[in-house]
Amino acid sequence: MSELVTMGDEGLDYVLRGGLPRNAMYLLQGQPGSGKTTLALQFLLAGAKLGNKGMYVTLSETREEITRVAESHGWSLESLELFELSSFQEVLESTAGQSMFHPAEVELVEVTRPILDEVDRLKPSLVVIDSLSEIRLLSGELLRFRRQVLALKQFFAARQCTVLLLDDRTADIGSALLESLAHGVITLERESPTYGRTHRRISIDKLRGVAMREGYHDFRIETGGAVTYPRLVAADHPGRAELTPLPSGIEELDTLLKGGTDRGTNTLLIGPSGVGKSSVATQYALAAAERGEHAAIFLFDETVDTVCARAASLGMPLGEHLDSGLITIRQLDPAELTAGEFSHAVRQAATRDGAKVVVIDSLNGFMDSVPDERFISMHLRELLTYLNHKGVATLTVLAQHGLLGDVKDSTLDVSYLADNVILFRYFEATGEVRRAISVLKKRSGPHERTIREFILGENGITIGAPILEFHGVLTGTPTFVGDNSESLLKKS
Numbered sequence: 001m002s003e004l005v006t007m008g009d010e011g012l013d014y015v016l017r018g019g020l021p022r023n024a025m026y027l028l029q030g031q032p033g034s035g036k037t038t039l040a041l042q043f044l045l046a047g048a049k050l051g052n053k054g055m056y057v058t059l060s061e062t063r064e065e066i067t068r069v070a071e072s073h074g075w076s077l078e079s080l081e082l083f084e085l086s087s088f089q090e091v092l093e094s095t096a097g098q099s100m101f102h103p104a105e106v107e108l109v110e111v112t113r114p115i116l117d118e119v120d121r122l123k124p125s126l127v128v129i130d131s132l133s134e135i136r137l138l139s140g141e142l143l144r145f146r147r148q149v150l151a152l153k154q155f156f157a158a159r160q161c162t163v164l165l166l167d168d169r170t171a172d173i174g175s176a177l178l179e180s181l182a183h184g185v186i187t188l189e190r191e192s193p194t195y196g197r198t199h200r201r202i203s204i205d206k207l208r209g210v211a212m213r214e215g216y217h218d219f220r221i222e223t224g225g226a227v228t229y230p231r232l233v234a235a236d237h238p239g240r241a242e243l244t245p246l247p248s249g250i251e252e253l254d255t256l257l258k259g260g261t262d263r264g265t266n267t268l269l270i271g272p273s274g275v276g277k278s279s280v281a282t283q284y285a286l287a288a289a290e291r292g293e294h295a296a297i298f299l300f301d302e303t304v305d306t307v308c309a310r311a312a313s314l315g316m317p318l319g320e321h322l323d324s325g326l327i328t329i330r331q332l333d334p335a336e337l338t339a340g341e342f343s344h345a346v347r348q349a350a351t352r353d354g355a356k357v358v359v360i361d362s363l364n365g366f367m368d369s370v371p372d373e374r375f376i377s378m379h380l381r382e383l384l385t386y387l388n389h390k391g392v393a394t395l396t397v398l399a400q401h402g403l404l405g406d407v408k409d410s411t412l413d414v415s416y417l418a419d420n421v422i423l424f425r426y427f428e429a430t431g432e433v434r435r436a437i438s439v440l441k442k443r444s445g446p447h448e449r450t451i452r453e454f455i456l457g458e459n460g461i462t463i464g465a466p467i468l469e470f471h472g473v474l475t476g477t478p479t480f481v482g483d484n485s486e487s488l489l490k491k492s
Contacts, residue, residue, distance in 0.1 A: 005126065005162050007039070008046030011228030011344075015204060015213045020184065022125075023160045024208075025153045027178050029167040030188030035200060035219065036166045037061070037069050039188070039226045040128040041077075043164060047126045048079040055081040055124035057115055059134040060168075073224055083118050085111065111138060112148065116155060124161065131166040132178065146177050153181060183208050188219065196335035202228055218340030229340035232347065234385035241391035243444050246357070249287035252463035253280070255448060256437070261420050262444045263356070266384045266394035268415060271424030273399050275435055276456050279314060280422070281359045281395045282307065283461055286316055288357040289326040295357040296349035297329045298342075300365020301399075304329050315460050328353065334368035339379045342369060346383060350390050358387060362397040363414065381417055388419075419443040424454065427473045429480075436473050437463060 004019035013019050020026060030036050044054035056077075058066055063084045070077050112135075119127065132149070139145035149165075156163045167178060179185045184207040191199045202219040204212045218229040241264025247254055254260040261267050261284075269277040285295035299307065307329065311318035321327040330345065349355040360366065363380070370376045387394045398414065415421050421441040427434050437454035439447040450466035451473050467473055469482025 008042035024183035027182035034188035239389035265419035268418035289321040
């Protein structure tokens with residue numbers, strides 16, 4: 001296997017199966033603003049740290065503009081050779097006044113020769129040429145352009161250089177030609193949604209001799225460089241978790257689940273807003289912390305302060321476990337997040353932090369972070385399967401429409417992805433709004449089929465006896481069928 005060159009981005013190297021094979025020519029293409037210059041500089045700087053001499057040839061931007069990009073990331077270009085081809089502008093000016101000759105007829109030697117001479121003088125092993133648009137402009141004809149690119153490829157191959165050719169794709173002429181001549185093709189894309197920040201993604205369209213990870217991967221430009229978030233494929237992370245019970249710390253809830261949920265499974269908590277889904281999810285995180293295990297909570301809809309205040313009102317010692325680090329809470333903004341970035345954060349919680357319980361609150365917020373709803377179920381499936389393989393117990397919260405939360409009117413149906421489904425309902429009884437809890441599904445074993453009253457109070461979560469006096473509780477308007485409705489009003 002040939003030696004690999006790092007791109008300076010751990011996620012992108014993962015997608016490339018370690019990096020780019022040395023001594024070849026690659027095409028890095030994307031529309032203006034997609035991140036080509038940042039990624040190219042990152043590529044050279046990462047190589048310089050490993051002792052590889054790098055050279056950046058700029059035809060389309062000035063030295064000051066390239067330096068400004070580097071400074072925005074806190075980079076110094078002292079370790080690189082930055083070559084600004086001033087003769088390119090002179091060539092254009094010399095042809096601008098000609099009436100008998102079209103610029104396409106100007107010999108490209110006047111532009112390319114200084115580049116080749118400088119490469120021979122400096123002998124770099126990594127080279128970036130920014131960009132091919134100018135060479136395409138001078139070439140004019142497709143045949144001339146092909147000959148020039150092929151000549152560059154042969155020149156650099158003879159000198160054992162790894163080359164990135166940048167192309168802004170502003171002209172379709174020659175695009176397919178470039179892709180056919182390059183050893184590999186990396187494409188950057190950017191999209192500005194109606195609301196929220198710009199979304200970027202990267203794909204490896206071609207890489208000869210390498211089984212790269214195909215498809216689109218989320219890509220972000222941050223202060224400090226470009227970051228790739230590889231698309232999560234659960235099959236790439238096989239594992240087999242032992243399905244042992246995961247206590248909730250509430251005996252009645254564990255009774256409903258015949259011992260509790262199991263590790264290595266995912267549980268969907270579904271119901272209308274305010275019914276208590278998040279409180280139950282927090283209870284599982286607290287129970288894990290009480291056992292000395294780490295739990296991670298990801299918030300889309302609430303702030304950390306709100307969660308802590310609610311936990312305090314229920315007598316839950318959330319604060320002390322946050323201080324000890326056994327529970328971590330991360331507040332997320334759906335408008336600033338992509339599905340790939342979220343999956344990466346959850347993976348880090350499970351692998352780097354060793355979280356045994358992961359709470360996602362809520363799936364409604366996660367859905368807002370995915371521009372195309374058609375694929376949200378696929379994102380979720382891969383993420384939940386990955387966590388199951390790692391033996392993590394996952395609790396996902398899904399809010400239904402309206403305060404009564406009609407089961408048939410759910411924003412997102414992911415119940416088929418869940419191993420366990422716990423349903424929460426409001427219902428009216430004796431002039432009061434009450435709460436009910438029931439287990440609809442448990443794949444890993446039996447569960448109780450009764451409907452129990454669910455109470456939130458100063459002493460925490462209380463689950464009452466099965467509701468036997470009423471029929472139709474899940475509809476929200478039950479019918480009294482018992483002898484004494486007072487039994488329902490007795491609170492523990």
